[in-house]
Amino acid sequence: MCGILGISGFEDISPELVSGLVAIQHRGQDSAGVLTYRDGRFRSHKGTGHVSQAFRKVDISKLAGNIGLGHVRYATIGSTEAIDAQPFAVNYPFGIAMVHNGNVINFVKLREVLNDQYHRMVETSNDVELLLYTFATYLQEKDLGNLSKEDIYESVEFVQKHVKGAYSCITYIKGKGFLAFTDPYGIRPLIMGKKETEKGTQYIFTSETVVFDYLGYEYVRDLEAGEAVFIDTENRVHSRILKRERPSFCVFEYIYFAREDSVFRQRLVASERVRMGKALEKRLQEAGVYPDIIIDVPNSAYFFASGLAEKLQVPYRRGLAKNRFVGRSFITANAELRKHVVRQKLNPIRDIVSGRKIAVVDDSIVRGTTSRHIVNMLKEDGAKEVYFVSASPPVKYPCIYGIDMSVKKELIAANNTTEEIAGKLNCEKVIYQTVEGLRDLYRDLPICDACFSGDYPTGITQEILDQIEDEKLKSNRM
Numbered sequence: 277m278c279g280i281l282g283i284s285g286f287e288d289i290s291p292e293l294v295s296g297l298v299a300i301q302h303r304g305q306d307s308a309g310v311l312t313y314r315d316g317r318f319r320s321h322k323g324t325g326h327v328s329q330a331f332r333k334v335d336i337s338k339l340a341g342n343i344g345l346g347h348v349r350y351a352t353i354g355s356t357e358a359i360d361a362q363p364f365a366v367n368y369p370f371g372i373a374m375v376h377n378g379n380v381i382n383f384v385k386l387r388e389v390l391n392d393q394y395h396r397m398v399e400t401s402n403d404v405e406l407l408l409y410t411f412a413t414y415l416q417e418k419d420l421g422n423l424s425k426e427d428i429y430e431s432v433e434f435v436q437k438h439v440k441g442a443y444s445c446i447t448y449i450k451g452k453g454f455l456a457f458t459d460p461y462g463i464r465p466l467i468m469g470k471k472e473t474e475k476g477t478q479y480i481f482t483s484e485t486v487v488f489d490y491l492g493y494e495y496v497r498d499l500e501a502g503e504a505v506f507i508d509t510e511n512r513v514h515s516r517i518l519k520r521e522r523p524s525f526c527v528f529e530y531i532y533f534a535r536e537d538s539v540f541r542q543r544l545v546a547s548e549r550v551r552m553g554k555a556l557e558k559r560l561q562e563a564g565v566y567p568d569i570i571i572d573v574p575n576s577a578y579f580f581a582s583g584l585a586e587k588l589q590v591p592y593r594r595g596l597a598k599n600r601f602v603g604r605s606f607i608t609a610n611a612e613l614r615k616h617v618v619r620q621k622l623n624p625i626r627d628i629v630s631g632r633k634i635a636v637v638d639d640s641i642v643r644g645t646t647s648r649h650i651v652n653m654l655k656e657d658g659a660k661e662v663y664f665v666s667a668s669p670p671v672k673y674p675c676i677y678g679i680d681m682s683v684k685k686e687l688i689a690a691n692n693t694t695e696e697i698a699g700k701l702n703c704e705k706v707i708y709q710t711v712e713g714l715r716d717l718y719r720d721l722p723i724c725d726a727c728f729s730g731d732y733p734t735g736i737t738q739e740i741l742d743q744i745e746d747e748k749l750k751s752n753r754m
């Protein structure tokens with residue numbers, strides 16, 4: 277998962293790019309990068325870590341430009357090194373820069389074609405190179421002296437036809453215009469905003485609307501599946517749906533990835549989570565579970581837990597105190613040490629949990645490791661019964677579209693029944709939302725729910741699943 281941002285303006289937008297990346301920092305903490313354009317030149321800086329770390333020693337004024345792209349990266353595949361950080365650029369034709377969010381699934385084939393047929397050297401394992409080179413390769417065949425909007429649309433269509441997977445891209449073509457486009461399924465978000473300035477309307481594209489709140493932009497709209505929006509050098513906005521398949525917006529954006537104050541397709545993430553929480557009531561009733569209190573796994577599960585508590589009319593309590601200064605827990609090799617790290621991060625509040633039947637709500641259960649530690653801590657601190665409630669259905673299938681769940685053997689629900697999972701987690705019961713229950717909430721919004729249902733909108737073959745798993749294992753992010 278990554279966060280992207282692009283601004284086409286009139287004055288220096290580099291400070292906006294850096295601040296905007298901070299707003300979507302939760303989408304990637306491995307690296308951050310900014311590229312701007314001014315006076316015929318691209319200027320860029322990329323670094324590893326959080327935005328504050330990557331830009332700590334950078335004089336932002338040296339990146340001054342009126343057009344620019346920004347990126348924060350979580351490397352689901354590929355290295356976490358600065359070489360794999362975005363934005364990327366090529367100098368022919370024109371000079372084209374690009375950022376993207378998503379995952380290309382036919383990367384093996386594309387690398388071969390780009391290397392062997394088009395003599396483009398793919399240097400990194402970052403998918404943006406594949407998207408950028410495919411786009412540039414088609415564009416360079418056009419009449420470059422008279423490049424038209426149609427030529428640009430055709431080049432996007434070429435990408436949509438040949439690059440399989442999920443991708444939302446923002447691109448600047450030097451001296452020609454600013455471009456944003458999505459894959460034919462619209463799996464990853466891409467949202468357009470604008471701001472009126474004395475010199476005219478300034479446009480922005482990004483992964484989450486929270487960036488608009490930070491930077492004072494007004495929401496225009498979400499890009500549709502297969503759509504391209506092109507802003508020409510006269511600042512005129514053109515758009516077209518070029519290649520459209522079954523629209524399939526990633527439902528996990530609502531469940532976990534996005535900030536609760538972001539809005540996708542007119543739906544506030546916080547309200548969606550409350551709705552999903554309320555819908556869990558039915559599942560608890562079916563399971564015959566009547567808890568004394570509902571607690572959440574901080575921070576993403578708060579709205580699910582409060583929605584469920586409201587519906588059940590059972591008190592919600594903050595039963596786990598979170599230490600926000602403790603980072604990723606499972607890099608620690610030793611199991612005993614790992615246990616302590618989890619307690620450092622999430623510590624039960626003994627007076628709240630002791631002697632009670634507790635329903636602990638989380639957004640999902642992926643590997644189950646943290647869930648097991650949480651249940652054990654709650655029991656050590658006196659909880660009478662613990663029911664682990666997942667706001668999403670069992671994650672049984674790998675995500676091939678850029679979310680860090682791409683190895684099937686890691687997914688606890690892919691390899692165990694619900695009863696077996698309860699045994700492994702050491703809790704009384706595990707209660708999941710069902711696929712049907714989730715779909716009921718989204719009858720009016722076409723979603724991707726492939727990690728729960730196995731119904732991949734793009735289609736999939738075992739060969740591609742194996743290639744993605746291999747690449748993931750190579751990248752050593754386990």
Ligand code: SF4
Pocket residue numbers: 463525526527528529674675676677678679724725726727728
């Ligand atoms: S498989 Fe799951 S996480 Fe991946 S895009 Fe689809 S809904 Fe989102």
